[in-house]
Amino acid sequence: MKRYVAKESPRTKEELEVCLVEFWKTGKTVEACNGFIRASAVVRQIRRWRKFRKFGE
Numbered sequence: 001m002k003r004y005v006a007k008e009s010p011r012t013k014e015e016l017e018v019c020l021v022e023f024w025k026t027g028k029t030v031e032a033c034n035g036f037i038r039a040s041a042v043v044r045q046i047r048r049w050r051k052f053r054k055f056g057e
Helices: 002-008 013-027 030-056
Strands: none
Touching: 002 013
């Protein structure tokens, strides 16, 4: 969302509101949400692995 808003570069609060509504209508597709979910699962696995590795040292 931050990248989308930066690309649109709204100048007023009203433009920002329009930009956010447009993002939620067009930017949130099933594929995009699935990508976010997969990415968060990978991050959780990496964090667990790092924690386990530090514990074992």
